[in-house]
Amino acid sequence: MVVIGLGTVWVLDGLEVTVVGNISGRLSEPGSGLPITSAQITGITAALYVAGACLGALFFGRLTDRFGRKKLFLITLALYLAATAMTAVSFSSWWFFVFRFLTGFGIGGEYAAINSAIDELIPSHYRGRIDLVINGSFWLGAVGGSLLAIGALNTDIFPINVGWRLTFALGVVLGLVILLVRRHVPESPRWLFIHGRSQEAESLVSSIEERVESERGEKLPATDEKITIQPRASITFREIARTVFSHYRRRAFLGLALFIGQAFLYNAITFGFGAILTTFFDVSTSDTGYFFAVIAAGNFLGPLLLGKLFDTVGRRIMISGTYLLSGLLLFGTAWLFAAGHLSAMTITACWAVALFFASAGASSAYLTVSEVFPLETRAMAIAFFYAVGTAAGGISGPLLFAELTSSGVVGDTALAFCIGAALMCLAGLTAAFLAVRAERRSLESIASPLSTANAPSR
Structure with a gap:
């Protein structure tokens, strides 16, 4: 229920981003019903969507820490x-x-509320792989968006000014289904307890334990870990800032590096790949969805197949390794593209392999910032790093990528590839030194809640 009710929002985000990227060519054609150019869609529209997501994350992130995970993940949806x-x-x-800005505003709020709830409800031994797969499910939506665009953009089936509208309508239908499931997802017992609602938290956890014991036919072992909590209604911005940037400044630097690297790369690619295919390889706008579906499938398989290793091999090795390897593969792709050795099919294959590793790394960015800061600051920390990292890489990425690819010069587009690859490599090197060994540890042992007497670890 948690995975379906909360994790499927990334399917919607993937659907949204991919649909816009794939219909950009159709929207700019005469008769589409909108006086808009392809560059405006891949540049301005993409940047507005990401800007909305950044502001939404900050706005709803603060409310999530104050009013609870469940209220906010219903409002944002x-x-x-x-x-x-x-x-x-x-x-x-x-x-x-x-x-498009307001859609991003809602999606951004989802990131803070959902990641907080997921990490606070998933057992520590499986938190890494579950979090990665859920974040990676963005690409299931991307596959659906690509295939949906193929049928919707076929003018033999739908008029030119109708098909693209139906792609957004499907997002509404899927969202309504998710809303029905999400109503039954419980509030985080950690959040309840920290806000003085200990009886609700105890009742919720007891009901879950009873269900598990009934299914397994055995008693669950008692825990030997104890902490003393002094409930508090809210945390000030000043205390949040001091905690994150003073007590946990190394972790803060790590979060920024991971988010900036993946945000530039992914927002540039998802909004600009269709334009690359049509500009440099003469692929029809009706067929770009096939190519993007291949890339999206590779992106989903990365977290799915590598996720377990983040819990066994460990966070530091896997985060740094996936970022560095994807960056090096992207440098290779840029060189082959600039040298004229790639076709539409082979560049798609190169991107699919590189992004297999990049997707696992990008998903681990969300995992990292959601588990290495204290409970009272979790949603706001997720929101801040998502917003700052995405604003730096996610707004500049689409704008720069649109400018470089629209020139029609191979060298300009190869340069955009190299910038994304360099940022991924820098983030990987940062993780090699600063990543926290959080695998199979409780959230409270990674970062003590501010409501305990324990001083936060560095």
């Missing part, structure tokens, strides 16, 4: 549904821009 529905009925470019 409702906002996403409304904004996506309004996007589907866009009649002008400004309307389209406004509601």
Whole structure:
């Protein structure tokens, strides 16, 4: 229930981002119903979506720590549904821009609320792999968005001004299904306890334990770990900032490096890959979905197949290894592209292999910032690093990528590849020195709650 109710939001995000990337060529064609250019879609629209996600993460992140995980992950999903529905009925470019921003605003809020709830509900021995697979499910949505675009953009089936609208309508339908499941996902017992609602937390945990004991036919072992909590209503921004940037400044630097690297790379690729295929390889706008589906499948398989190693081999080796290896593979792809050795199929294959590792690394960025800071700051920390990292890489990435690819010069696009690869390598080197060995450890042992008498570890 937790995985389906909370994790599937990444499917929606993947659907949203990929659909826009794949329909960019169709929206810019005469008769689409919108006076908009391909460069505006891959540049301005992409940047507005990411900017909305950054601001939404910060806004809802603070509310999530204050009012609870469950209230906010219901509100943010409702906002996403409304904004996506309004996007589907866009009649002008400004309307389209406004509601893409608001869609991002809702999705950004989801990141803070959902990652907090997931990590606080998943057992420590499986937290790494579950978190990675859930974050990697973004690419299931990307596969769906790519294949959906193929049918929706076929003018033999739908008129040119209707098909792209149906892609957004499907997002609304999926969101409504997720909302029905999500209503039954419990509040985080950790959040309940820290806010003085200990009886609710005890009742919730007891019911889960009773269900597990009934299914397994044996009593669960008692824990020998104890901490003393002094409930508190809220944490000030000043205390959050002091905790994250003073007590945990090495972890803060790590979070920024991981998010900036993956945000630049992924936002540039997802919004710009369709333009590369049509500009340099003469691929029809109706066929770009096939190529992107291959890349998206590789991205999902990365966290799925490598996720277990983050719990067994360990965080430091796997985070640094996936970032560095993907960066080196991307440098190789840039060289082959610049030398003219790639076709539409082979560049897709190169991207799929490189992003197999990059996707696991990118998912581990969310895992890292959600488990290495104290409970009271968790949602806000996720929001901050997502917002700052994504603003630095996710807004500049699409804008720069759109500028370089629209020139039609091979060298310019290869340069964009190299920038993304360099940032991934730098993040990997940072993780090699600063990543926290959080595998199979309770969240409280990684970072003591601020409500305990224990001083935070560095």
